[in-house]
Each structure stands twice: as structure tokens, then as C-alpha cells.
Amino acid sequence: MKHEMSEAFEMIVNGIFETIEAKRYVDAREMLLEQNEVDIAEILEEVTEELGVEATVIIFRMLPKDVSVEVFSYLPSEDQKAIISGITDKEISYIIEELHFDDKIDVIEELPANLVTKILARASKEERKMINTFLNYPEDTAGSLMTPEYISLRHDMTVGEALAKIRKEGMDSETVYTCYVKDPSRRLLGIVSLRALVINDDDKKISEIMSDDYVYINVYDDQEEVSDAFTKYGFLAMPVVDNEHRLVGIITVDDVLEVIEEETTEDIERMAGVLADDGDMEYLDISVFGHCKSRLPWLLLLTVSLMITGVIIARFETVLEQVVVLTCYLPLLMGTGGNTGTQAATLIIRGLSLGDIELKDALRVFWKEFRISLILGFILSVFNFAKIMIIDRESVAIAVTVCLSILIVIMFAKLIGGLLPMLAKRLGIDPALMASPMISSLTDMVACLTYLAMASMILGIAI
Amino acid sequence: MKHEMSEAFEMIVNGIFETIEAKRYVDAREMLLEQNEVDIAEILEEVTEELGVEATVIIFRMLPKDVSVEVFSYLPSEDQKAIISGITDKEISYIIEELHFDDKIDVIEELPANLVTKILARASKEERKMINTFLNYPEDTAGSLMTPEYISLRHDMTVGEALAKIRKEGMDSETVYTCYVKDPSRRLLGIVSLRALVINDDDKKISEIMSDDYVYINVYDDQEEVSDAFTKYGFLAMPVVDNEHRLVGIITVDDVLEVIEEETTEDIERMAGVLADDGDMEYLDISVFGHCKSRLPWLLLLTVSLMITGVIIARFETVLEQVVVLTCYLPLLMGTGGNTGTQAATLIIRGLSLGDIELKDALRVFWKEFRISLILGFILSVFNFAKIMIIDRESVAIAVTVCLSILIVIMFAKLIGGLLPMLAKRLGIDPALMASPMISSLTDMVACLTYLAMASMILGIAI
Numbered sequence: 001m002k003h004e005m006s007e008a009f010e011m012i013v014n015g016i017f018e019t020i021e022a023k024r025y026v027d028a029r030e031m032l033l034e035q036n037e038v039d040i041a042e043i044l045e046e047v048t049e050e051l052g053v054e055a056t057v058i059i060f061r062m063l064p065k066d067v068s069v070e071v072f073s074y075l076p077s078e079d080q081k082a083i084i085s086g087i088t089d090k091e092i093s094y095i096i097e098e099l100h101f102d103d104k105i106d107v108i109e110e111l112p113a114n115l116v117t118k119i120l121a122r123a124s125k126e127e128r129k130m131i132n133t134f135l136n137y138p139e140d141t142a143g144s145l146m147t148p149e150y151i152s153l154r155h156d157m158t159v160g161e162a163l164a165k166i167r168k169e170g171m172d173s174e175t176v177y178t179c180y181v182k183d184p185s186r187r188l189l190g191i192v193s194l195r196a197l198v199i200n201d202d203d204k205k206i207s208e209i210m211s212d213d214y215v216y217i218n219v220y221d222d223q224e225e226v227s228d229a230f231t232k233y234g235f236l237a238m239p240v241v242d243n244e245h246r247l248v249g250i251i252t253v254d255d256v257l258e259v260i261e262e263e264t265t266e267d268i269e270r271m272a273g274v275l276a277d278d279g280d281m282e283y284l285d286i287s288v289f290g291h292c293k294s295r296l297p298w299l300l301l302l303t304v305s306l307m308i309t310g311v312i313i314a315r316f317e318t319v320l321e322q323v324v325v326l327t328c329y330l331p332l333l334m335g336t337g338g339n340t341g342t343q344a345a346t347l348i349i350r351g352l353s354l355g356d357i358e359l360k361d362a363l364r365v366f367w368k369e370f371r372i373s374l375i376l377g378f379i380l381s382v383f384n385f386a387k388i389m390i391i392d393r394e395s396v397a398i399a400v401t402v403c404l405s406i407l408i409v410i411m412f413a414k415l416i417g418g419l420l421p422m423l424a425k426r427l428g429i430d431p432a433l434m435a436s437p438m439i440s441s442l443t444d445m446v447a448c449l450t451y452l453a454m455a456s457m458i459l460g461i462a463i
Numbered sequence: 464m465k466h467e468m469s470e471a472f473e474m475i476v477n478g479i480f481e482t483i484e485a486k487r488y489v490d491a492r493e494m495l496l497e498q499n500e501v502d503i504a505e506i507l508e509e510v511t512e513e514l515g516v517e518a519t520v521i522i523f524r525m526l527p528k529d530v531s532v533e534v535f536s537y538l539p540s541e542d543q544k545a546i547i548s549g550i551t552d553k554e555i556s557y558i559i560e561e562l563h564f565d566d567k568i569d570v571i572e573e574l575p576a577n578l579v580t581k582i583l584a585r586a587s588k589e590e591r592k593m594i595n596t597f598l599n600y601p602e603d604t605a606g607s608l609m610t611p612e613y614i615s616l617r618h619d620m621t622v623g624e625a626l627a628k629i630r631k632e633g634m635d636s637e638t639v640y641t642c643y644v645k646d647p648s649r650r651l652l653g654i655v656s657l658r659a660l661v662i663n664d665d666d667k668k669i670s671e672i673m674s675d676d677y678v679y680i681n682v683y684d685d686q687e688e689v690s691d692a693f694t695k696y697g698f699l700a701m702p703v704v705d706n707e708h709r710l711v712g713i714i715t716v717d718d719v720l721e722v723i724e725e726e727t728t729e730d731i732e733r734m735a736g737v738l739a740d741d742g743d744m745e746y747l748d749i750s751v752f753g754h755c756k757s758r759l760p761w762l763l764l765l766t767v768s769l770m771i772t773g774v775i776i777a778r779f780e781t782v783l784e785q786v787v788v789l790t791c792y793l794p795l796l797m798g799t800g801g802n803t804g805t806q807a808a809t810l811i812i813r814g815l816s817l818g819d820i821e822l823k824d825a826l827r828v829f830w831k832e833f834r835i836s837l838i839l840g841f842i843l844s845v846f847n848f849a850k851i852m853i854i855d856r857e858s859v860a861i862a863v864t865v866c867l868s869i870l871i872v873i874m875f876a877k878l879i880g881g882l883l884p885m886l887a888k889r890l891g892i893d894p895a896l897m898a899s900p901m902i903s904s905l906t907d908m909v910a911c912l913t914y915l916a917m918a919s920m921i922l923g924i925a926i
Contacts, residue, residue, distance in 0.1 A: 036676060036678060036696065038697075163661060166662070177640045177658070177699075194640070194661065213499060230720065231721075233499065234501075236716065236717075253699065253717075253720075254716075257694050257723075261694065265817070269809060269810065272806050272809035272898075274806050282819040282820075283811065284831070288831060289838075292835055292838045295803070295835070295839060296839060299806075300843075302798060307795065311791075314788070324787075327776055327793075328777045328780075330790075332769040335765060335907060336762070338801070339761070340762060342735050342899055342900070347732065348746065351745065351747075356747065357747060364747060365746075365747075368754070375752075380766060383766065
């Protein structure tokens with residue numbers, strides 16, 4: 001199947017929709033089964049949205065068992081819950097049993113307690129213990145991302161024995177492409193790729209072909225560290241160990257893609273003054289109240305800062321009373337400060353988050369932003385000077401007041417925009433919080449103060 | 464090795480730095496070789512920065528050949544160029560020959576023409592042809608990301624024959640974990656995982672165990688589509704075909720991680736009003752002039768829009784002349800508009816880019832933002848009303864003017880912030896361009912206009 005959100009795919013989806021609306025479920029099933037499981041899940045998600053969750057449950061129950069499990073794992077948790085309450089306990093058990101371990105944990109975390117008890121009762125003693133352990137890892141840690149489904153080998157096995165073990169157990173592992181070598185007390189010794197097993201002779205010892213140049217993750221590492229490690233090293237899977245260096249699970253790159261998406265969304269939202277607790281929830285799935293809750297705190301804080309800006313203006317009321325035309329350039333001053341500051345802050349925040357910029361680069365950032373602000377400040381001042389003199393036909397004194405203020409505000413905004421995120425990082429605060437809203441309210445204050453102070457000096461108005 | 468940017472790693476790096484500064488290169492080499500190749504590259508990058516590129520070249524030449532090739536592929540292109548001009552032609556040829564094909568193309572693209580000619584002259588005829596083909600795929604397409612290093616099988620082979628082929632060729636492939644099945648005219652028929660080969664009997668036919676439920680990419684697809692496909696399906700590698708469905712290469716997930724990073728950076732920069740042509744360049748590596756060039760265009764555009772806001776104020780000068788205190792609340796109005804609009808725009812832009820929100824959701828977005836703006840507008844109006852009456856002790860007329868304006872501005876800002884990015888997408892413009900600077904300059908204008916119009920109406924001032 002060609003990947004695309006294309007018209008062709010839209011047409012297929014529409015066709016399936018029509019058959020479902022006409023209640024020709026068997027036809028719908030046939031058409032669905034020609035799609036990849038990920039796409040089936042996507043189509044079912046739309047079915048829920050457009051035709052109601054009942055239609056989704058009907059179609060879901062008609063899917064072959066093995067397909068239904070995979071489709072289930074790709075559905076959003078709302079749909080998963082709806083399906084679970086619409087199918088029999090036996091069907092639920094089958095799905096939960098067949099899910100990959102990490103998906104299983106995700107589903108169980110969302111289920112009501114009585115259902116969880118039922119599921120745990122049916123699980124083997126060993127599995128029950130493991131589910132409980134995994135449920136206890138804090139959210140957003142490596143432990144919550146990992147799966148215990150990997151192939152482990154002993155260092156004294158031969159390649160032939162290892163391959164036999166993989167043939168026997170392989171089907172249950174999330175990945176067989178890297179095998180992990182443990183000593184008898186479960187400590188991680190090294191890794192062997194399936195590729196190495198396949199290209200070596202059957203009687204070679206694992207210890208001879210095993211590599212001890214592996215990178216591992218601690219089970220309590222933050223998920224952001226995990227995604228950094230994957231981005232840096234480009235591995236497909238990484239082993240997770242506890243504090244005694246015992247292998248407790250592995251993390252695969254497909255789960256990391258989701259983490260990267262989630263972390264980036266949180267960063268972007270923070271940069272726009274939205275409390276980002278719902279980084280993993282979609283915009284349309286968040287309630288109006290939820291949206292208000294995540295947007296209000298910053299707005300209130302910014303309102304207070306804007307009130308202070310108002311106080312500054314009130315302090316200079318005499319200046320404005322005498323030269324009312326100055327008010328016309330106030331938005332220009334405030335807007336330019338906000339815009340130039342935001343540019344610098346955004347670049348620095350992104351650089352910090354990618355590791356391109358480190359705290360020790362503060363002086364280099366300062367020096368760079370200083371020169372940038374001189375050039376940009378000069379260009380924008382000249383541009384505005386010309387406009388004020390030629391188009392507005394104001395006095396030189398006013399043009400000088402405005403343009404000198406622009407230069408000062410741009411320099412301040414670029415430096416504060418460049419350095420504030422770094423200061424935040426130094427203090428252990430998320431630099432993303434120092435973006436657009438924070439910077440613009442700071443530059444607003446400074447812009448007003450600078451502008452009106454310059455005006456009273458240059459125009460000689462006592463305040 | 465434990466992954467961390469931790470103090471422990473910092474200490475190791477400092478130790479290596481000291482030995483290099485003391486010119487004890489042999490010791491430095493030993494210490495370096497205990498690190499992973501990715502880390503060696505990172506350390507060398509810092510060596511270049513702190514001690515100059517000569518030190519990097521000296522150490523690089525002391526590394527064992529196989530390590531040096533891998534380290535080379537992780538170095539930034541500036542360092543690669545420096546190393547290439549500091550080593551012999553023979554050493555260059557060795558490195559280029561041993562690089563993975565996709566890295567090879569990346570390096571060759573950056574090299575001066577005379578060196579490229581030399582390298583092509585040494586390559587086999589077949590490889591020369593392939594290099595030329597790959598160099599011709601447009602940047603940012605699937606073609607520029609793919610590698611021809613994959614295992615291809617014929618559908619009439621047995622599992623045993625396939626494994627023998629992998630044993631023979633496997634070492635040269637970027638991934639052997641998925642094998643691609645072609646017909647005699649090179650058209651892609653299906654895929655077989657190494658796992659399937661290992662767990663099946665040697666005399667089974669490939670056609671029996673091959674899967675035709677694969678997702679493929681067209682060689683001219685944009686790299687953003689490629690990263691969307693990987694995020695959606697969670698594959699480790701995907702096949703790339705030309706318009707005749709002939710298999711031309713594969714893309715692996717590690718190269719996609721870089722694309723995701725690059726595309727996200729471009730989005731974030733655009734949202735802050737920075738022209739994002741340098742999405743793959745680091746902040747510190749871009750010159751002051753480069754930074755000015757990418758920041759100036761938006762600033763000039765915004766200056767023009769802020770001038771228009773100034774004109775609006777000039778139009779209402781009589782209002783401000785008579786009630787100067789109104790000016791004190793101007794920043795509040797403009798700031799609140801910008802902040803609330805930015806919040807909505809950012810959430811929508813991110814949702815569009817992740818595929819959570821589609822164009823057909825416009826009405827739902829409208830309805831949601833409408834209700835959110837009513838709630839937030841009400842809360843902020845009441846908050847400000849209380850402050851103006853109790854703290855500022857202004858008249859009810861002024862408080863009503865300000866708070867009614869706040870409500871209107873918030874409603875406008877939320878709706879325009881929610882819908883403008885969707886309109887942009889509909890028109891084929893990048894929604895990210897409709898973020899903070901664009902939204903705030905629009906809301907600035909509307910805020911001024913609303914506020915002053917309300918004032919002249921409520922306070923009964925003829926304009």
C-alpha cells in the first residue's frame with residue numbers, strides 16, 4: 001500500500017463509510033481487511049467520530065482475531081474503552097493476552113479497576129507479578145516505555161543454540177533483531193545482533209561474537225533523556241537496566257517517536273503560554289473547560305504584567321498629554337520589542353533543547369545577539385526615521401525619540417531573548433517557558449519606559 | 464556505556480582534553496577508543512571548537528581505520544571538510560569507500576568538484592552510475608534520504624538460499640532485518656523479515672512466507688511525508704519505489720529522526736517569524752549576517768503592520784486627547800489580544816502538523832474556540848473591571864469601555880488564531896507562518912480599533 005493521506009485513500013475511506021452507513025458490514029469488513037492495521041485503526045477512529053462508537057464496536061467484532069488485536073493497540077484510548085465495554089469478557093481477555101506487553105500496560109492503566117482485577121486473575125502468576133512491577137514505574141520514565149519482550153542469551157551458549165532459542169521464543173518478542181547477553185544473576189554483559197548470529201558459524205560461542213560497546217538506559221531516566229539517546233545514537237532498540245545493572249527491559253525506537261512528538265508538543269505549547277499537561281492529548285479531544293484551564297494561568301499572569309506597563313504609561317501621562325502624537329508610535333515600539341525578542345528566544349530555546357547550545361555558550365550567544373541587534377536596530381531605525389520624516393511629516397525631535405528608542409528596545413529584546421532561556425535552564429526551569437509571552441511582556445515594559453523617558457529627555461518635558 | 468550528558472561524561476571529556484593539550488596524543492587515542500563512535504565524534508567536535516581543527520585532524524588520523532570511518536560519518540560537515548583537506552587522497556578514498564551509501568552521498572555533495580572527480584574516478588563503473596543517480600534526487604525528497612544498501616531476494620528462492628545470500632552480502636547492508644522481494648524486472652513484490660527467515664524451515668519458498676502488506680514510499684515524495692509515514696506506522700525501514708514500482712532504495716528510521724528534528728525546527732522558527740531556510744544548521748554556526756537575513760523580512764513586514772496600527776491611533780487622536788487615561792490600558796488590550804491569539808494559533812498549527820486536526824474540522828475548531836473565548840473573556844473582563852474600579856478608581860464608563868473591548872478582542876483573537884492557520888493550509892501556505900507575529904499584528908490592529916471605537920461611543924466623544 002502506498003503511504004499517503006491522498007485523495008485515493010480518501011476515496012477508499014469514503015467507500016467504506018458508505019457500506020457501513022448502508023449497514024453492509026460484511027462488505028465493509030472485506031474492504032477494511034485490504035488496509036494496513038494502522039490504517040484500519042485510523043478509519044475506525046473516523047467511524048466513531050462520524051457514525052458513533054456503536055458502529056465501531058460492530059465492525060471491530062467482525063475483524064479476524066489477530067487483526068483485531070493489532071488494530072486495538074493503535075486505537076485512541078477513548079475508543080479502546082468503548083470497545084472493551086461493548087465486547088464480552090472472553091474477548092477482552094483474548095485481546096489483552098495477545099497485545100504486546102508495553103501496549104498491554106498502557107491499556108490496563110486506562111481500564112476501570114474491576115476489569116483490571118478480572119484480567120489479572122486470568123494472567124499467570126509470573127505475568128501478574130510483571131504487570132504489577134511495570135504499572136509501578138513513574139509515568140514519563142524509561143520504565144514506563146519499556147517492554148520485557150526481548151530475547152536474552154547466556155554468554156556460554158553457541159550461535160546454533162541461540163538461533164534455536166530464537167526459533168522457539170522469537171514469535172513473542174517485540175524485536176529479535178538485537179539479543180541481550182546476561183550473566184546468571186541477570187546482569188547485562190553485552191549485545192548480539194541477529195545479523196551477527198546469522199552470518200557466524202553455528203559452533204561459535206556467544207561470548208566471542210558479543211559486543212560490549214552498547215549504550216544502556218537506567219529504568220528511572222526521564223523519557224526526554226531516552227529520546228535524546230535514540231536521536232543521538234540512531235539505535236533501533238536500547239537495553240534498560242536497574243541500579244544493579246540487571247537487565248529489566250528494552251525500549252524500541254517506534255515508542256520513542258511518540259515520545260519525541262509528545263515532548264516537542266509540550267515545548268511548543270509552553271512557548272505559546274499554554275500549560276502543557278496534556279501533551280499526549282489531541283486538541284479536539286480536550287474539553288472547552290480543559291482548554292480554559294491550560295490557557296488561563298498565563299493570561300492572568302500576563303495581564304498583571306500588562307497592568308504594570310499601564311502604570312508606567314500613567315507615570316508619564318504629562319508627556320503624552322503634551323505630545324499626543326507620541327501615542328501613535330507606542331504600538332510600533334512595543335510590537336518591535338516583542339517580535340525581535342521572540343525571534344531570539346525561540347532560536348535559543350530550540351538550540352538548548354536539541355543540545356546545539358550549552359550553558360557555557362552564553363558569552364558567544366551574547367556577542368552574537370549583540371551584533372545582530374545592532375544591525376537590525378540600525379536598519380529598522382533608519383526605515384522608521386525616513387517614514388516619520390517623509391510620510392508623517394513630524395519634527396526631527398520626535399523622529400529621533402522614536403528611532404533611538406527602537407534601537408535600544410531591539411538591543412534589549414535580543415539580549416534578554418537570548419539569555420533569559422539560558423538563565424532559566426541554569427536555574428532548572430524549562431527554557432520553553434521563557435518564550436513569546438514572557439519575553440513580550442518584559443519587552444513591553446522596557447519599551448514603554450525607554451520610549452517615554454527618551455521623549456521627556458529629548459522633548460524637554462518635565463514629568 | 465551509560466547514556467548521559469552527565470558530570471561523569473564531562474569528566475572523561477575533560478581528561479581527554481587535558482591529554483590533547485599536553486600533546487599526549489597516544490593516551491588521548493586510548494581514552495577515546497573506550498567511547499562509542501558517536502561520542503568520539505562529539506568529543507572531536509568540541510576539540511575543533513576549543514583547540515582548533517588541526518588537533519582534530521591529528522587525532523582523527525591516529526584512529527583505527529574502521530573506527531575513523533564511522534566517526535567521520537557523525538562529524539558535522541565543516542569538520543569533515545577540514546579533515547579531508549588534512550589527509551592524503553588515499554585516506555580519503557578509503558573513508559569514502561567504506562562509508563554507508565547514504566552518508567557517502569551526503570559527504571560527496573559537500574566536497575569541492577576536483578575531489579569529487581577524483582573519488583568518482585576510483586569508484587567502480589556501477590557505483591559511479593549509482594552515485595550520479597542519487598546525487599540527482601532533489602533535496603528534501605525521499606530519494607535524498609534513501610540508501611541502496613538492502614538485501615533483495617527473488618520470490619522463487621528458498622529460505623535456505625536466502626539465508627546463504629544474507630551470510631554472503633549481509634555485511635554491506637545498512638539493515639538486514641527486512642529483506643525485499645523483487646520480480647525479474649526489479650518491481651517490488653513483498654517483504655520478508657529476517658525474523659521470518661530465521662523461524663521458518665530452510666526449504667520453504669520465499670513466496671510462501673513473504674508479506675505483501677507493506678507500505679512503500681515514492682522516490683519523489685517530500686521528506687515530511689516520509690517522516691509522517693514512519694511516525695504513523697512505526698516501521699524501522701520502508702522501501703522506496705519509482706513510478707514504475709521498481710525498488711530503488713530503502714529509508715531507515717534513524718535518518719527519519721533527523722528529518723523530524725529538522726522539520727520541527729523549521730516549524731518552530733517559522734512560528735516565531737524567522738525565515739527557516741537553515742533548519743539543518745546550528746544557531747552558533749550561522750553567521751551574524753545569516754541571522755539578520757533570516758530575521759529582517761518578518762520584522763520589516765511587522766513594522767509596516769504596526770505603522771497601520773499607529774494610523775488607527777492617529778485617527779482617534781481626539782479621543783485620547785480628551786481622556787488621556789485611556790492610553791494606560793492600550794498595552795493591556797493589545798497584549799491580551801496577542802497572547803490569547805497566539806495560544807489558539809499554536810495549538811492549531813501543531814495539531815495540523817501532527818494530523819490531529821484536519822481542514823474538515825474547521826467548524827468544530829470554530830465552535831470550541833468560540834466557547835473558550837467566551838469563558839476566558841468573561842474571566843479576564845471581570846478581573847480587569849474590579850482592578851479598574853477598586854485600584855485605579857476610574858469611572859464606570861472607562862471600566863466598561865476597557866472590559867467590553869477585552870471581551871471582543873479575546874473573541875476575535877481566539878477565532879482568528881484558530882482559523883487563520885487552517886485557511887493558510889487550505890491555500891497551500893505553511894500554517895506555521897500564521898503564528899505569533901502574524902496573529903499579534905492582526906490583533907494589535909483590531910484591539911486599537913475596537914478599543915478606541917468603543918471609547919468614542921461609550922464616552923460620547925465625536926471623532
